[in-house]
Amino acid sequence: MERRPRVLVIEDDDVFRELEIRYLERRGYELLGAATGEAGLALFRAEPIDVILCDLRLPGMDGLDVLAAVAESAPETPVIVVSGASALDDAIQALKRGAWDFVTKPMESLSLLDRAVQTVLERAELLRQNREYRERLETLNRELERALNQLRADAEAGRRLQQKLLPDDGLRVGEWTLSRRLWPSTYLSGDFVDYFTIDERHVGLYIADVAGHGAASAILTVMLKILVRQYQDAHDREGDETILLPHRTLARLDSDLRQLDLQSHVATIFGVLDLKTRQLALAGGGHYPYPIVCSGGKWRSEPCPGRPLALFDDSRYYTQTLTLNPGDAVLLASDGVLEVIDGDSLDAKVDVLGRTFAAAGADLGALAEALGLGPDGAAVLPDDAALLLLAEGVA
Incomplete structure (x- = not known):
């Protein structure tokens, strides 16, 4: 049976985190939650994660630090940053550092989360297919080079x-x-x-x-x-x-x-x-x-x-x-x-x-x-x- 996409929500607001988790679970995703950046990274390193939703303003390790750690170890993992409307400059900075998308809160509708997650998952799948295609071509090139060397020799x-x-x-x-x-x-x-x-x-x-x-x-x-x-x-x-x-x-x-x-x-x-x-x-x-x-x-x-x-x-x-x-x-x-x-x-x-x-x-x-x-x-x-x-x- 195919595994459902797994989303990690890193959010220090317990009420909003639970709201995100319940909504996305109803949309067919598997959810994990963490209240701090440190706890979120621990889950990320322990479990296969397909998408990360991360608040920028976190106690201790903030969202930009989480983004940097994920980008360094697994740049192919999509990170969507969540920021308040007053922190748009931080969100733009996060995009420059490798975030795949951002959404602002408060939200008019939680469907914005669903659309953002779907979009980055589709993009990640396309990147995965392109990577595999390049790897196949590299394999073909190696096979061709071996054949070429044999023919020349x-x-x-x-x-x-x-x-x-x-x-x-x-x-x-x-x-x-x-x-x-x-x-x-x-x-x-x-x-x-x-x-x-x-x-x-x-x-x-x-x-x-x-x-x-x-x-x-x-x-x-x-x-x-x-x-x-x-x-x-x-x-x-x-x-x-x-x-x-x-x-x-x-x-x-x-x-x-x-x-x-x-x-x-x-x-x-x-x-x-x-x-x-x-x-x-x-x-x-x-x-x-x-x-x-x-x-x-x-x-x-x-x-x-x-x-x-x-x-x-x-x-x-x-x-x-x-x-x-x-x-x-x-x-x-x-x-x-x-x-x-x-x-x-x-x-x-x-x-x-x-x-x-x-x-x-x-x-x-x-x-x-x-x-x-x-x-x-x-x-x-x-x-x-x-x-x-x-x-x-x-x-």
Whole structure:
């Protein structure tokens, strides 16, 4: 059961202190009271306290001394000072020293206390979330630095690391099979594909094309994997729905990558398959070619526009939903695949890719052979290339 917010009232006027305590208890808070600053600090050090309401004029240790002690040991704990109308200068001084808010007495209504407590609790929660978010980013930076050092020290180790991050080829989830191929143009690839079960009903998948080649681009693929894994963990632990909504996932990735300031950008398509409804939700982030759907031997390109990640400050992303029919297959390809296809224009190359995909069906190996790519890493290419296939009923 979630603990109620605990408020400590430090007030030497017994009648007013009891009035505050009874009112705030009726508002759903847990209350502790003290008549002196010394007694209040003793309670604060002995019990978890969420908010302190402290009179400025106290016998012995006054309210400013209490504020200083709390600010020094636990600056994240909100302190609301209570002062008489004649002591406004003291209240202003308290705000300068770290008080979160102040209220004056006598009060027209005790609801002022409730509003003040609610406001500082909301602010404290926001600060807590921001602190945890910064800590997560610092953790990610440390993980990235470890990955960077490993890649710099040993290119072979870097290649093995990147290969380990790839999902199993031919992953079977219910009636669906997910397959992938990856061909780096250098020892390390800036293209990346991933797919994973989110929960019993949903499967996530994405293809990413990082600007550039080699170690720098490969590092960013590691970063993507770590961030997406964090969103999965947030869903598992807290029920956070970000990972289930492609547009929110891309917006979150865009924000996190920009804060990391990695001096590169990413083109991507992120999708979530609902195993129950057969609906595939997709959001695009500057990636081309668009997803290709093969149905009944015919193919079509599904436009999935959007801005690349980590490039603009005001990007917005949108989810579109496809309902897949029995036997349908969906192909995601990086632009490096188009580089190996003859054609006078991008549209012409996509047409060749679509027709070749329709002819190969759900056989990713056959598609790779028909495109002249061969097994993973076998071809020498001008650009990194990647394929991700979602198909029904493939062993």
